[in-house]
Amino acid sequence: MLQTDYRDHVLTAYIDGEIDHDAAVRLRTTIDGAAQSLKPRLLCLDFGRVRFMDSSGVGLVMGRYRQMKLMGGRLRVVNVPDHVYRIFAMSGLEALGVLR
């Protein structure tokens, strides 16, 4: 469901499968745990393998954005599939400038 990779101060989280409220709670705990111990300059959330997402994914991204800001780092969201992008677009998330 989640693989992480850390190199050159960049923590990349490869999210796999479905993001709903249930999964988001678990993803958040794992990602925040890794970020707090590694203190990356950049947290990169890779959505390339996300097959389903509801608006819980927006909360997950916004929450990590705030976390990284508090820690003095940045967030980037990459490989966003079209079906996921539709929900991000509705949320105003684009304005944060984290989507790639």
Place this chain on the structure above:
Amino acid sequence: MTIENEMKLSFPSKSRNEAFARAAVSAFIMSLDPTVEELSDLKTAVSEAVTNCIVHGYRHGGGTIYITARILEGRRVSVKIRDKGCGIEDVPRAMQPLFTTAPEEERAGLGFAVMQSFCDKVRVTSAPGKGTSVTLEKTLSA
């Protein structure tokens, strides 16, 4: 209104049932041979409605979530998701995008906006202390 097919489900308001609920509804409408996008739209809307029952309706304790899915004449699909939870005081306000009563749980306040965007029609009836019922309707392409 001719009901061509119908299914009913009830399950406890556990978050692990969110995936089950959307998969069950998607399996039910499979006989209509929906497009990938139509299926994804309905799954997403159902997921939002079921999550609302868990996060809001039953926030003071668990309960049962009821789903009635129907296939109506003219490839119309109707899915009713109901809880007997705390209800919504002000439905129009709850339906406003970005309005949420659960920011600490990282809820984005987009549930109803997503349902409205992904379905043709969303009907919400609610009574404080009695529960909430959300009916999603979508006509599939021929």
